[in-house]
Amino acid sequence: MMSTLTLATIRAAVRSDLNEPSTTILSDTELTAITNDGVKDVAVKGLCFENKIAFDNIATTQKIVPLLQATNHIIRVNFVEYKTGTTEGGTGMLSIIPQASGHTALNAGGSSGAPQYWFQWGDYLVIDPITDAATYDLAVYASCYPASVMSADGDTPASIPVEFHEDVYFFTLAFAALNLKRWGDAGNAYNRYIMSVQRKRNEYTTKYPEGR
Numbered sequence: 001m002m003s004t005l006t007l008a009t010i011r012a013a014v015r016s017d018l019n020e021p022s023t024t025i026l027s028d029t030e031l032t033a034i035t036n037d038g039v040k041d042v043a044v045k046g047l048c049f050e051n052k053i054a055f056d057n058i059a060t061t062q063k064i065v066p067l068l069q070a071t072n073h074i075i076r077v078n079f080v081e082y083k084t085g086t087t088e089g090g091t092g093m094l095s096i097i098p099q100a101s102g103h104t105a106l107n108a109g110g111s112s113g114a115p116q117y118w119f120q121w122g123d124y125l126v127i128d129p130i131t132d133a134a135t136y137d138l139a140v141y142a143s144c145y146p147a148s149v150m151s152a153d154g155d156t157p158a159s160i161p162v163e164f165h166e167d168v169y170f171f172t173l174a175f176a177a178l179n180l181k182r183w184g185d186a187g188n189a190y191n192r193y194i195m196s197v198q199r200k201r202n203e204y205t206t207k208y209p210e211g212r
Contacts, residue, residue, distance in 0.1 A: 004162050004165060006156050007155045010172055011035070013173075034175045035168060039168055046205055047075065054137070055125075062127075072144050077141075078142060083138065115127045125140065
């Protein structure tokens with residue numbers, strides 16, 4: 001089922017698999033809510049909705065950068081670049097554990113005051129060391145929550161890659177069965193969902209740096 005799925009297609013497939021064609025037992029409103037929950041859950045477990053987010057004109061004394069934004073709801077920071085101006089492809093910074101902050105040796109670039117290390121602390125990004133420039137800019141590559149929900153029949157889970165659309169269906173099937181108190185069907189569908197989203201996260205989302 002690895003294809004673009006619409007909201008109407010997901011609802012129809014769930015009703016067919018559960019042999020519950022009646023909209024009285026499983027209403028469109030109920031299935032739509034479950035499906036939208038599935039899109040969010042897939043984005044969290046699969047980390048598959050990624051954005052490049054600009055954080056510009058950060059004060060030179062600001063070592064802790066708030067990640068909360070109105071348009072990008074960040075789940076996990078994956079990579080951070082120190083930018084000079086608007087040039088694409090800044091200087092990559094290394095992720096460290098919090099305990100290493102302030103205790104990590106600076107490389108040659110450290111003499112110019114460029115920040116070199118980062119770690120995520122909840123809804124904040126901690127930079128080490130702070131720069132000696134008046135302000136500095138960062139490009140943050142992060143996995144985010146979906147930007148929108150589905151409401152019309154023709155809507156698709158556009159916030160996540162098409163490879164993960166099938167997992168939204170599995171999630172909807174599992175929790176629709178749970179609402180019907182069909183515990184066995186719910187458990188089987190949820191197990192399929194977890195196995196599928198974990199496999200696709202390893203295949204499509206996780207990035208392995210070149211060994212050289």
